[in-house]
Amino acid sequence: MFRNILVPTDGSPLSRRAIQQAVRFAKEQKARVTGLYVAPPYKPGVIEDASMLNFVTPRQYEESVSATARKYLKVIETAAAAAGVPCQTLHTLSDYPYDEIVRTARRRKCDLIHMASHGRRGISRLLLGSQTAKVLALSTIPVIVCR
Amino acid sequence: MFRNILVPTDGSARSRRAIGRAVRLAKEQKARVTGLWVAPVWQPNLYAYDESVPAGFISPRQFAANTRKIAARQLGAVRKAAAAARVPCRTVSAQSNFPHLEIIKAARRNRCDLIVMASHGRRGISRMLLGSQTSMVLAHATVPVMVCR
Numbered sequence: 347m348f349r350n351i352l353v354p355t356d357g358s359p360l361s362r363r364a365i366q367q368a369v370r371f372a373k374e375q376k377a378r379v380t381g382l383y384v385a386p387p388y389k390p391g392v393i394e395d396a397s398m399l400n401f402v403t404p405r406q407y408e409e410s411v412s413a414t415a416r417k418y419l420k421v422i423e424t425a426a427a428a429a430g431v432p433c434q435t436l437h438t439l440s441d442y443p444y445d446e447i448v449r450t451a452r453r454r455k456c457d458l459i460h461m462a463s464h465g466r467r468g469i470s471r472l473l474l475g476s477q478t479a480k481v482l483a484l485s486t487i488p489v490i491v492c493r
Numbered sequence: 494m495f496r497n498i499l500v501p502t503d504g505s506a507r508s509r510r511a512i513g514r515a516v517r518l519a520k521e522q523k524a525r526v527t528g529l530w531v532a533p534v535w536q537p538n539l540y541a542y543d544e545s546v547p548a549g550f551i552s553p554r555q556f557a558a559n560t561r562k563i564a565a566r567q568l569g570a571v572r573k574a575a576a577a578a579r580v581p582c583r584t585v586s587a588q589s590n591f592p593h594l595e596i597i598k599a600a601r602r603n604r605c606d607l608i609v610m611a612s613h614g615r616r617g618i619s620r621m622l623l624g625s626q627t628s629m630v631l632a633h634a635t636v637p638v639m640v641c642r
Contacts, residue, residue: 347514347521367494367637374494374522463631473632482612482631482640483622488514492637 348375352456354382354447354481357418360462364492368460369425371490380454381422381435384443385411411439444480451487459485463493495522499605501529501596501626504567507611511641515609516574518639525581527603528571531592532560560588593629600636608634612642 353368355361365381372379388407402410415437426433434454440446451459464475474482474491482489500515502508512528519526535556551559568584575582583603587595600608613624623631623640631638 347517371494474628479623486642488639488641490637490639491631491634493635 348372348377348458350378350380350454350456350458351375352380352382352447352451352454352459353422354384354443354459354461354477355418355422356383356443356465357414357421358462358464358466360464360493361418361466362421364460364462365422365425367492368490369422369429369431371460372426372431373429377458378432378434379422379426380450380456381419381426381433382447382450383415383418383435383437384446385415385437385439386441387439411437444477444484447477447481448484451485457487459487459489461489461491463491495519495607496524497527497603497605497607498522498524499527499529499596499600499603499608500571501531501592501599501608501610501630502567502571503530503592503614504563504570505611505613505615507613507642508615509570511609511611512571512574514639514641516571516578516580518609519575519580520578525583526571526575527599527605528568528575528582528584529596529599530564530567530584530586531595532564532586532588534588534590560586593626593633596626596630597633597635600634606636607639608636609639609641612640 351368351372353365355365369379388404419435422435423433438446461478463478465477478491498515498519500512502512515526535553564586568586571584572582585599589595610627612627614626627640
């Protein structure tokens with residue numbers, strides 16, 4: 347029924363559980379998996395005085411994001427490889443992960459999004475994580491929400 | 494991966510689409526489907542304070558009869574879809590003013606491992622990002638929920 351499942355991750359433990367489930371499901375569906383990590387964009391700090399101790403150059407930031415992305419997306423790649431599920435991963439920069447998730451699903455022609463109910467900021471008093479809620483609101487394809 | 498898929502329905506077009514998806518998925522997974530419809534609780538409509546019976550009054554008995562008829566129709570839709578796909582199907586109905594609670598309960602009681610439901614229901618006010626019952630089910634479900642539109 348599904349050919350290409352988008353699996354967003356933010357590296358959190360709940361994300362990991364969602365990844366395991368999504369890969370299992372993809373295997374049964376004989377589908378492929380598209381992993382996605384969204385990082386915030388580079389923001390130069392505003393420095394009042396002359397001390398540039400904590401200043402991060404755009405290049406340094408990019409390297410740091412790439413390293414984080416590789417780490418988080420490797421979880422998906424490893425799980426997919428172990429299950430024999432074709433897998434592609436990518437990371438993008440945005441302040442609005444939900445927007446990137448929906449956009450990427452469209453660009454990559456995914457037909458299902460499989461994501462966790464909450465993310466890194468897993469504030470459990472929130473009935474539903476902020477990004478998951480917005481993805482549900484904006485997605486035109488089905489979304490499996492797991493916890 | 495999924496053995497028993499719960500499909501709550503409220504008779505809306507979106508619900509019907511969710512039923513279609515659930516049945517298709519069940520067929521692929523060699524799973525069964527459990528259809529659920531939740532009726533509202535009887536409310537007396539007290540228009541008048543005198544002894545005469547108000548024009549819009551429906552007795553509890555009449556309400557129960559109406560409910561049974563509607564349940565048969567709503568759940569019949571699930572049964573029909575399942576039968577056409579040769580998917581084992583069970584249907585249940587409940588009565589509550591809080592459908593989301595009945596949905597969670599039904600998932601537990603029937604040992605469903607996935608809930609497939611529409612993003613919005615009958616009152617599908619599309620300016621609402623997500624239907625009220627779907628939101629509450631997502632908040633409290635202990636099994637994955639597939640939200641369809």
